Amino acid sequence: xxxxxxxxxxxxxxxxxxxxxxxxxxxxxxxxxxxxxxxxxxxxxxxxxxxxxxxxxxxxxxxxxxxxxxxxxxxxxxxxxxxxxxxxxxxxxxxxxxxxxxxxxxxxxxxxxxxxxxxxxxxxxxxxxxxxxxxxxxxxxxxxxxxxxxxxxxxxxxxxxxxxxxxxxxxxxxxxxxxxxxxxxxxxxxxxxxxxxxxxxxxxxx
Numbered sequence: 434x435x436x437x438x439x440x441x442x443x444x445x446x447x448x449x450x451x452x453x454x455x456x457x458x459x460x461x462x463x464x465x466x467x468x469x470x471x472x473x474x475x476x477x478x479x480x481x482x483x484x485x486x487x488x489x490x491x492x493x494x495x496x497x498x499x500x501x502x503x504x505x506x507x508x509x510x511x512x513x514x515x516x517x518x519x520x521x522x523x524x525x526x527x528x529x530x531x532x533x534x535x536x537x538x539x540x541x542x543x544x545x546x547x548x549x550x551x552x553x554x555x556x557x558x559x560x561x562x563x564x565x566x567x568x569x570x571x572x573x574x575x576x577x578x579x580x581x582x583x584x585x586x587x588x589x590x591x592x593x594x595x596x597x598x599x600x601x602x603x604x605x606x607x608x609x610x611x612x613x614x615x616x617x618x619x620x621x622x623x624x625x626x627x628x629x630x631x632x633x634x635x636x637x638x639x
Contacts, residue, residue, distance in 0.1 A: 473575040477565040481542030498532040502596040506547035514616030521619035541566040
């Protein structure tokens, strides 16, 4: 075997090994955020001029909360998802949920305007939902819940999927990720939390 052939073979082998290593790292990252993970210490935005920066891990510490992800403010599927939580504030509070944090890949100003509009359309009753912006999609990327496809025809780029995670004292207890425009409605989350809480009680009593 000539020197040139040996060099080419070595280069090809190293490229293959590098590709396999990158694939492995990528697969591990995809599995890095799951039930049992801690909420990443990233900053979300509330309001505008000035923006109030909310460090999420500190904000939810010691609480039982839901983090509700939507592709974007004002989208029909996002509205439907949020409205279901407005309509189920009572059942959620009965389960000990203290806050439902609505996160969209928008700035804090847009999320604030949407918050006002959607609550006004829902008889002005909101004692549970907080709307925060993730303008650079940093939180969404860290949680590995970035949308799989852009939708240029709709003007959507780098948005997140519909998702809802139940978090207790910074630890993720449950994650529900929607498919396409299918949101993560409150009734399904209420049922999931009821089931998990019942299982926890059985473990403690058993």
